[in-house]
Amino acid sequence: GEDVEQSLFLSVREGDSSVINCTYTDSSSTYLYWYKQEPGAGLQLLTYIFSNMDMKQDQRLTVLLNKKDKHLSLRIADTQTGDSAIYFCAESKEGSYIPTFGRGTSLIVHP
Amino acid sequence: DTAVSQTPKYLVTQMGNDKSIKCEQNLGHDTMYWYKQDSKKFLKIMFSYNNKELIINETVPNRFSPKSPDKAHLNLHINSLELGDSAVYFCASSRSAGTSYGYTFGSGTRLTVV
Numbered sequence: 001g002e003d004v005e006q007s008l009f010l011s012v013r014e015g016d017s018s019v020i021n022c023t024y025t026d027s028s029s030t031y032l033y034w035y036k037q038e039p040g041a042g043l044q045l046l047t048y049i050f051s052n053m054d055m056k057q058d059q060r061l062t063v064l065l066n067k068k069d070k071h072l073s074l075r076i077a078d079t080q081t082g083d084s085a086i087y088f089c090a091e092s093k094e095g096s097y098i099p100t101f102g103r104g105t106s107l108i109v110h111p
Numbered sequence: 112d113t114a115v116s117q118t119p120k121y122l123v124t125q126m127g128n129d130k131s132i133k134c135e136q137n138l139g140h141d142t143m144y145w146y147k148q149d150s151k152k153f154l155k156i157m158f159s160y161n162n163k164e165l166i167i168n169e170t171v172p173n174r175f176s177p178k179s180p181d182k183a184h185l186n187l188h189i190n191s192l193e194l195g196d197s198a199v200y201f202c203a204s205s206r207s208a209g210t211s212y213g214y215t216f217g218s219g220t221r222l223t224v225v
Contacts, residue, residue, distance in 0.1 A: 033213050042115070042201055042216030043154075086152060098144075098167060099214075101154040 004102035006089050011108045018076040020105045022089030025070065029091040032065060033099060034074045037086045046074075046087075076107075084109045114138050117202050117217040124192055125225055132187045132220045134202030140215070142166075142208045143185040145177060146201040148219070154201070160185055161208045192224045 004024045012018045024032070030051050035043040049056045049063045049072075056063045062075040072091075076083055086106050092099035115136045124130055136143060144167075145157040159167035160179040174190045185202060199221050203214040 035213075035216075040218070042203075042218045043214070044216070045213040048213055088154070098156050098159070104152045 002102070003100045004089055004091055006087075006102040006105045008103070009106050009108065011110065012079050014079060014081060014109055014111050016079055018074075018079045018083070018107055018109075020074045020076075020087050020089075020107065022072040022074075022102055023070055024072065024089070024091045024100075026091065026093065026100075027067075027070065028093050029070075030094045031092045031099070032063075032072050033088075033090040033092075034061075034063065034072075035088040035090060035101075037088065037104065039085075043088060079107075079109050081109045081111070083107060115202055115204055115215050115217040117200075117220050119220060120218065121221050121223075123223045123225065126192055126194060128192050129188070129190045130192060130222070131189070132200055132202075132222075134185045134187070134217060136183055136202075136204040136215070138204060138215060140204035140206050141182060142205045143179065143182070144203040144205075144214065145185065145187050146203060146216075148199040148201060150198070158185075158187075159208065166208055189222075192222075194224050197222055197224045 006022045033048040034046045037043045060077045064073045086104040088104045089102040090099040117134045142161045144159045158177040163179045176188045179185045199219045202217040205214045
């Protein structure tokens with residue numbers, strides 16, 4: 001399997017909460033990231049969490065980390081049509097140069 | 112005042128041609144990268160430079176050659192283009208190699224080889 005896995009698609013209604021899930025295989029992962037890619041644009045860093053944290057909240061975004069299960073999630077509260085994009089999970093290790101990216105989850109927000 | 116800018120945004124060219132993609136960052140970052148994103152959105156690291164020195168050189172055909180004239184610029188030259196080179200190429204930068212702060216990406220160059 002891949003080192004970082006995500007489901008490919010998620011469809012939600014505007015105003016609902018979205019939860020995008022990610023699993024990773026390397027227990028030595030130290031930093032975990034969520035990036036957002038809008039159509040025709042590059043990846044934009046949304047938020048990141050260190051492996052010694054369980055949760056991080058930033059306005060409408062909540063990141064939850066279950067280190068035991070190697071599971072990361074991104075919750076977007078009150079999802080808007082502008083949140084439609086591809087969301088990439090990534091992980092890296094202390095002293096490592098390069099994060100490993102998942103293949104991205106396409107979030108579709110419909111009225 | 113774009114942080115990481117790439118040119119051109121779109122590039123359509125014939126097989127066998129040689130082309131270059133330019134990248135510049137104005138963030139004062141020390142490290143720059145080239146990534147290739149395939150049609151299934153998989154992102155693969157190609158090269159990384161830290162202060163003009165090559166530090167990452169993944170398994171990439173030697174038709175691809177990066178050049179970093181200074182730490183704010185990282186260009187990608189591709190010789191003898193092939194159909195399989197069609198992809199979106201992203202430049203990115205970070206404060207330093209091994210940083211925990213994540214990357215800043217350019218908006219990508221969509222290369223189509225016909």
